[in-house]
Amino acid sequence: MRLEPDLSRVPGVLGEISRRRWAEVVDLEPPSFPPTSQPRPSLLEALQAPGLSLIAEVKRKSPSQGDIAQLDPAQVAQAYAKGGARAISVLTEPHYFAGSNADLLAVRQAVGLPILRKDFTVHPRQLEEARALGASAVLLIVAVLGELTGAYLELAQQQGLDALVEVHDEAELEVALSSRAQILGINNRNLVDLKIDRTTAPRLGRLARERGFGGALVAESGYSHPAELEELHSLFDAVLIGTSLARSQDWQAAVQKLTFRS
Numbered sequence: 025m026r027l028e029p030d031l032s033r034v035p036g037v038l039g040e041i042s043r044r045r046w047a048e049v050v051d052l053e054p055p056s057f058p059p060t061s062q063p064r065p066s067l068l069e070a071l072q073a074p075g076l077s078l079i080a081e082v083k084r085k086s087p088s089q090g091d092i093a094q095l096d097p098a099q100v101a102q103a104y105a106k107g108g109a110r111a112i113s114v115l116t117e118p119h120y121f122a123g124s125n126a127d128l129l130a131v132r133q134a135v136g137l138p139i140l141r142k143d144f145t146v147h148p149r150q151l152e153e154a155r156a157l158g159a160s161a162v163l164l165i166v167a168v169l170g171e172l173t174g175a176y177l178e179l180a181q182q183q184g185l186d187a188l189v190e191v192h193d194e195a196e197l198e199v200a201l202s203s204r205a206q207i208l209g210i211n212n213r214n215l216v217d218l219k220i221d222r223t224t225a226p227r228l229g230r231l232a233r234e235r236g237f238g239g240a241l242v243a244e245s246g247y248s249h250p251a252e253l254e255e256l257h258s259l260f261d262a263v264l265i266g267t268s269l270a271r272s273q274d275w276q277a278a279v280q281k282l283t284f285r286s
């Protein structure tokens with residue numbers, strides 16, 4: 025099976041980022057660093073703990089916000105962990121998010137929580153890389169991978185990785201459900217025009233449950249206040265938050281506030 029997604033059909037910023045990522049990874053050699061021997065905790069298990077889990081993101085910059093924070097990824101991840109985050113998301117895309125593989129390695133050394141490698145997966149080599157870096161899970165965006173989502177999910181699982189399969193509309197949800205995703209992310213940010221609509225996650229989350237989805241549901245993007253999370257508690261297993269946490273002056277306190285621990 026050809027595993028080359030048709031990136032020419034991906035519109036907007038997401039298309040730009042994905043095509044640039046493809047050009048960078050297509051000729052990558054297999055990772056030269058040996059697979060990390062450190063334990064790889066399961067993201068899926070972490071998200072199945074009682075209550076609404078927080079996946080806290082290490083995020084320096086983004087297309088929608090520009091510069092967010094100058095930060096030391098290890099220090100931030102430790103503070104997130106102390107505050108009660110159940111997993112850490114690390115952006116490794118360099119041009120639009122100022123992330124790197126070194127950031128992920130630093131976070132891996134610093135905390136024992138599951139790490140989501142938040143990159144724009146467009147090539148199987150990135151899955152090998154994620155494994156070698158010590159990630160527990162990768163991001164698979166249905167708008168990017170289309171009908172190849174299921175094949176990438178299988179490859180990720182063969183590498184011992186969980187996958188956050190991300191959707192932002194009904195059509196993408198159908199693809200994710202037929203790919204047998206176990207962790208379903210619903211992004212409130214339209215990755216084409218970057219607008220946030222926080223009604224997206226509850227609407228598609230309910231639909232996913234009605235359609236029989238029994239895995240972990242994750243609401244993503246645009247959250248900064250505990251009140252915004254209230255309606256997620258009965259439906260979602262986790263929420264993924266980046267910008268508002270990374271921008272805060274005290275990362276541990278910011279996580280505690282959002283996880284109702286302060």
Ligand SMILES: O=C(O)c1ccccc1NCC(=O)[C@H](O)[C@H](O)COP(=O)(O)O
Pocket residue numbers: 037038081083086087088089211213215218244245246247264265266267268
């Ligand atoms: O954050 C962006 O501007 C962005 C633009 C284009 C593609 C992806 C983008 N973000 C990735 C994410 O999904 C978020 O980093 C994540 O859900 C956290 O969102 P937030 O809390 O709003 O930073």
